[in-house]
Amino acid sequence: MRRATAVGATWIALCTALAAGTVAAHIVMGTKSLHLRVVEADVIVRGRVVDPAAVFVSVDGRTRRQVIEIEVLETLKGNAGSERIRFAQDGHEVARYRGDQEALFFLDPIANSRELSALAVPGGPTHVSGQEHDEEFVLEGAKGALLLQATRDLAASEVATARNERVRLIQRATMDLLTSGDADLGGAALASLVLTPDAALVTREDLPRLEEVLIDRDLSVGFRAGLIAELERRGLVDGPERWLALLRNATPAQRPTAIRATAAHPSEPIVAFWLALLADPQTGTGVKTEVAIALGGSNDPRAVGALATALGSDEPRLRNAAIRGLGRVGSAEARQAIEHAARTHPDPATRKRALAETRTQDKR
Secondary structure, eight states: OOSOOOTTHHHHHHHHHHHHSSOOTTEEOOSSOHHHHHHHOSEEEEEEEEEEEEEEEOTTSOOEEEEEEEEEEEEEESOOOSSEEEEEEOSSSOOOOOTTOEEEEEEEEGGGOTTTGGGOSTTSOSEEEOSOTTOEEBOOHHHHHHHHHHHHHHHHHHHOOSHHHHHHHHHHHHHHHHTSSOHHHHHHHHHHHHHOTTSOSSOGGGHHHHHHHHTOTTSOHHHHHHHHHHHHHTTOSOHHHHHHHHHHHOOTTTHHHHHHHHTTSOOHHHHHHHHHHHHOTTSOHHHHHHHHHHHHTSOOTHHHHHHHHHTTOSOHHHHHHHHHHHHHHOOHHHHHHHHHHHHHOSOHHHHHHHHHHHHHHHHO
């Protein structure tokens, strides 16, 4: 549990991006989970920015490097070595700070940096930021306080000698982030769950707190879907019931995303809900388009008839989605519906699209 693995890092990046939806002000998470960030950092400090644009100039004048100077307010991990630290940022499009801003800084000795070790000279920066690109952890308001406490817990778990205490600290940090009401912080905890699939970071006793998260419409569908998937994988919730609840609970604006999320979990009740949306004249074209595509992967016998009916829509987007859906079904009946549209549909563009789909299927 103490050493996170990088397996699934690509999925984590996508999951975190989906979970964040819109990046929350002043806290930007990178592709690593907060726990992994804590594990990897040599030094973690809570600091106040003294000079966000200090410049280090070497004695010979050949090297100039912008650095950041901070006052160390609290050391959460490692040894800061001084009450004031100058550190360099590695990479492009790095985080930008204001004077007097308070933040968490994840640092490593600059002498250990392959790219910046030449700056490890008297008067030069002593550390390099381990944060990725514009990743920042500014501590402002309730969100900042929660992030700080979670980081304290995770850092404390690194030095706890008793296994039960390590587990307790990591569990507390995970649950506090998941139930923060903020998809950005929640996404950081969700990443930790996926990276440690065998660690009991959430239990059945935590489900009452998580229930409020799963039905919170103010949180992105992507984050809630990711949490459902992880809880289902851990055997803590009934998947079909939760996916249907996510779909039903979605606002009109969230429904296309909810349909895409549930497309990988097409139980009979979910397909029935999709079919009702497709048949409802009040349903918008964007939602119907997502339904048509999702139905193609449902393996439900009702999909062909519904998609064939959608081919008669006045909306070109929906007709094209119906053809795509029928192509995904791949059955003889679906093929017949596509060929019929290619021969007889009154719209030339739809006939052309249907013919292209038949040729694509022939190549397969």
